[in-house]
Amino acid sequence: MREAALLLTLSLWCAAGVTAAGAQRAPAPARPPRSAPLANLRYELSFDSASAAERTIRVALSFDVAGPGPVLLSFPAWTPGAYEITNFARWVNNFAPTAGDRRLAWDKLDFDTWRVQPAGARSITVRYDYVADTLDNAMAWSRPDFVLFNGTNVLPFPEGRDFDFPATVTMKTQPGWLVATGMASGPAPGSYREGNYHDLVDKPFFVGRMDVDSMRIENRWHRLATYPAGAMSGAPRSLLWDQIGRMVPAMSAVFQETPWDTYTTLLIFTPDVGGGSALEHGNSHVGIYNPGFIGSPVLASITAHEIFHAWNVKRLRPHDLWPYEYDEEQETTWLWVSEGITDYYANLALVRGGIIDSVEFMAMTDQKIDEVAAAPPTALEDASLSTWIGPTDGTRYLYYPKGSLAGLLLDILIRDGSDNRRSLDDVLRETYRATYKKGRGFTGRDWWDAVARAAGGRSFAEFNARYIDGREPFPWSKVLPLAGMRLVTDTIREPTLGIATSQDSGAIVVREVAPGSVAAEAGVKVGDAVLALGDVAIENPNFGPAYRARFGRSEGDSLPIRVRRGTEIVTLSGTVRLGERLESRLAPAPNARGKAVRIRNGIVRGVTGR
Numbered sequence: 384m385r386e387a388a389l390l391l392t393l394s395l396w397c398a399a400g401v402t403a404a405g406a407q408r409a410p411a412p413a414r415p416p417r418s419a420p421l422a423n424l425r426y427e428l429s430f431d432s433a434s435a436a437e438r439t440i441r442v443a444l445s446f447d448v449a450g451p452g453p454v455l456l457s458f459p460a461w462t463p464g465a466y467e468i469t470n471f472a473r474w475v476n477n478f479a480p481t482a483g484d485r486r487l488a489w490d491k492l493d494f495d496t497w498r499v500q501p502a503g504a505r506s507i508t509v510r511y512d513y514v515a516d517t518l519d520n521a522m523a524w525s526r527p528d529f530v531l532f533n534g535t536n537v538l539p540f541p542e543g544r545d546f547d548f549p550a551t552v553t554m555k556t557q558p559g560w561l562v563a564t565g566m567a568s569g570p571a572p573g574s575y576r577e578g579n580y581h582d583l584v585d586k587p588f589f590v591g592r593m594d595v596d597s598m599r600i601e602n603r604w605h606r607l608a609t610y611p612a613g614a615m616s617g618a619p620r621s622l623l624w625d626q627i628g629r630m631v632p633a634m635s636a637v638f639q640e641t642p643w644d645t646y647t648t649l650l651i652f653t654p655d656v657g658g659g660s661a662l663e664h665g666n667s668h669v670g671i672y673n674p675g676f677i678g679s680p681v682l683a684s685i686t687a688h689e690i691f692h693a694w695n696v697k698r699l700r701p702h703d704l705w706p707y708e709y710d711e712e713q714e715t716t717w718l719w720v721s722e723g724i725t726d727y728y729a730n731l732a733l734v735r736g737g738i739i740d741s742v743e744f745m746a747m748t749d750q751k752i753d754e755v756a757a758a759p760p761t762a763l764e765d766a767s768l769s770t771w772i773g774p775t776d777g778t779r780y781l782y783y784p785k786g787s788l789a790g791l792l793l794d795i796l797i798r799d800g801s802d803n804r805r806s807l808d809d810v811l812r813e814t815y816r817a818t819y820k821k822g823r824g825f826t827g828r829d830w831w832d833a834v835a836r837a838a839g840g841r842s843f844a845e846f847n848a849r850y851i852d853g854r855e856p857f858p859w860s861k862v863l864p865l866a867g868m869r870l871v872t873d874t875i876r877e878p879t880l881g882i883a884t885s886q887d888s889g890a891i892v893v894r895e896v897a898p899g900s901v902a903a904e905a906g907v908k909v910g911d912a913v914l915a916l917g918d919v920a921i922e923n924p925n926f927g928p929a930y931r932a933r934f935g936r937s938e939g940d941s942l943p944i945r946v947r948r949g950t951e952i953v954t955l956s957g958t959v960r961l962g963e964r965l966e967s968r969l970a971p972a973p974n975a976r977g978k979a980v981r982i983r984n985g986i987v988r989g990v991t992g993r
């Protein structure tokens with residue numbers, strides 16, 4: 384998962400994360416409920432302009448009952464990769480089980496489990512409607528000519544049974560509409576088949592009018608599906624194809640393997656969101672972006688992040704996420720590796736693939752250093768655990784930038800300990816082979832042993848205790864010189880506003896206004912959606928730099944603040960006030976030579992050795 388909320392890259396006053404509803408379950412009964420065994424599961428889904436008018440996917444699930452007792456059908460509570468409880472059963476309507484012409488009795492066992500009484504029936508069809516009204520890459524969203532849905536939304540599983548059941552999905556739509564998914568084709572036209580439930584719910588669908596094209600990359604088909612049709616064509620489409628064609632080989636080189644048969648990138652561009660976010664799967668990902676992201680480097684960076692997840696988290700996965708469980712939170716201390724190190728490699732893939740240069744790579748790293756500095760000291764393990772409850776102190780997603788920086792530190796220390804003969808690449812590749820390839824998740828022992836081996840036997844127990852499990856500031860001044868770099872701190876003068884914001888349904892919404900600030904004096908209110916500051920639109924993917932360039936030297940000038948308040952657009956009159964802030968940046972150390980320079984070059988080029 385990766386989100387880019389445009390305004391959050393700004394240093395206004397502080398940036399608050401979005402809040403999420405937690406969920407509580409009743410205490411588990413002594414014996415966990417277990418469905419009658421089911422076989423031959425066939426999910427038939429239909430979506431056309433008639434069901435689109437009701438924002439509904441119609442589903443008919445048919446199966447054979449292979450044993451006694453009631454049938455228990457449960458819907459997932461979350462989608463792996465989006466670490467929050469959503470309870471997809473909320474969107475299930477008109478649940479109706481039948482056996483031939485006979486209606487079957489049903490009730491609910493708990494809030495996301497339906498209990499059907501077969502009453503002797505051997506073959507059952509359950510019909511229901513799923514309301515596709517939520518614009519979120521883990522959920523289902525429809526337009527008059529299109530739907531996005533995830534298997535976790537619409538495909539229930541037999542409660543308490545093995546997830547190793549094969550199943551067929553048939554997608555019915557109207558002539559002329561396309562279907563794009565990473566799901567494996569089944570025997571009949573429009574049918575798909577997977578060997579187990581984990582794979583079944585890991586293959587989201589786009590159905591409707593869209594643009595789809597394909598390219599061979601690393602000897603595999605890569606497919607790009609974009610909605611709405613015409614949204615991304617011509618030069619920006621060619622640019623993204625060129626970038627994907629460069630980033631994938633740089634990632635495959637880390638693992639010396641490309642793990643998919645085909646890979647599908649599924650992108651929605653809509654002004655209904657102000658930022659961009661995306662969610663990974665084993666052979667696809669879904670991204671939802673404001674159209675302002677088309678052609679921007681942020682789109683390339685998030686795309687690289689999601690594709691790298693095909694290795695890191697979808698395959699190389701912490702033991703506490705293996706296997707995925709769908710009916711409750713699955714806490715892990717390892718999101719700093721699964722998300723943070725993925726983010727490190729997303730940027731490495733861009734620089735190693737020649738999409739950005741090493742100066743831009745450093746600038747992306749600088750931003751992460753500033754993000755971490757602005758947050759309360761938080762252990763990476765604690766940030767990983769806490770994401771499920773959405774802490775309100777701004778640390779909910781801290782494991783992205785801080786985990787990425789931990790990756791850089793480890794990379795330098797491993798290269799230093801091995802005379803640049805090995806790198807963090809070796810740790811990922813070795814752990815991938817020793818755990819994922821053996822059908823299991825990695826433990827702390829697997830990870831830290833691989834790190835120590837790569838670093839020539841050096842112990843990382845203290846590093847773990849201080850910087851991963853602990854809250855100590857990262858030891859930049861000790862580690863950066865090993866890679867011929869240093870951290871320079873500048874004092875930046877920039878226009879301040881005095882609001883804390885969060886992203887809500889795509890809008891940048893004011894959550895707090897600092898007393899006496901520019902925003903307070905202009906009359907900005909909590910709940911306003913910020914649209915533009917002066918002539919700089921909030922949707923501009925380069926908002927931060929553009930805003931600073933426009934107003935960074937205009938103390939006392941007028942600053943029109945355009946907001947949406949309820950249904951009205953209001954322009955408030957503010958005044959530019961400059962404030963000071965410390966900003967860190969990585970710079971080459973002037974006297975670096977020999978090994979340190981080899982390490983610095985090795986990181987951005989993806990090479991080891993002398």
Ligand SMILES: [Zn+2]
Nearest residue numbers: 384385722725
């Ligand atoms: Zn991610």
